[in-house]
Amino acid sequence: CRLVATHLNVQAGECIKVKGKILPEAKGFAVNVGKDRSNLVLHFNPRFDSHGDVNVIVCNSMEDGMWGTEERETDFPFQQGDKTEICISFDTADLMVKLAGDKEIAFPNRLGLQNIEYLSVEGDFAIRAIKFS
Numbered sequence: 001c002r003l004v005a006t007h008l009n010v011q012a013g014e015c016i017k018v019k020g021k022i023l024p025e026a027k028g029f030a031v032n033v034g035k036d037r038s039n040l041v042l043h044f045n046p047r048f049d050s051h052g053d054v055n056v057i058v059c060n061s062m063e064d065g066m067w068g069t070e071e072r073e074t075d076f077p078f079q080q081g082d083k084t085e086i087c088i089s090f091d092t093a094d095l096m097v098k099l100a101g102d103k104e105i106a107f108p109n110r111l112g113l114q115n116i117e118y119l120s121v122e123g124d125f126a127i128r129a130i131k132f133s
């Protein structure tokens with residue numbers, strides 16, 4: 001794990017911004033937000049080449065350590081070696097992930113979380129900055 005932040009108390013409508021650089025030979029990375037490591041309202045996992053997926057964003061939730069149903073996005077705005085920025089915000093219904101090129105991905109707030117306490121970043125990603133706004 002590259003970073004874990006807890007006790008964040010991010011409210012609906014606020015943004016979590018993760019800025020960094022994707023490693024040149026990246027296979028994949030993940031940004032996780034939720035209540036804690038076993039209760040993720042969003043596991044956001046761009047895969048360059050992993051688990052048999054090539055250039056696919058896999059999104060999922062985790063409840064009490066159990067994965068939910070995956071949602072996959074093949075419109076893939078990431079390049080190995082590039083700098084990128086991911087902004088996650090949410091309301092009671094959905095999470096919104098703003099990506100480069102004005103791309104946005106929505107994912108249902110399956111856990112119905114009122115606030116986000118936990119953030120982790122994993123995999124082939126060099127973090128430059130984490131901002132809350």
Ligand SMILES: CCCO[C@@H]1O[C@H](CO)[C@@H](O[C@@H]2O[C@H](CO)[C@H](O)[C@H](OCc3cn(Cc4cccc(C#CCN)c4)nn3)[C@H]2O)[C@H](O)[C@H]1NC(C)=O
Pocket residue numbers: 027028029030043045051058059060067070122123124
């Ligand atoms: C076709 C029948 C079988 O279906 C497959 O079944 C697999 C197991 O369930 C799923 O895979 C799981 O999918 C889950 C989301 O749903 C999760 O991503 C989970 O990974 C957790 C996890 C996180 N981390 C940390 C980390 C993160 C990113 C980079 C690195 C790195 C590095 C240095 N290069 C490390 N390590 N493991 C993954 O294993 C597949 O998608 C799924 N495929 C399909 C098509 O359905």
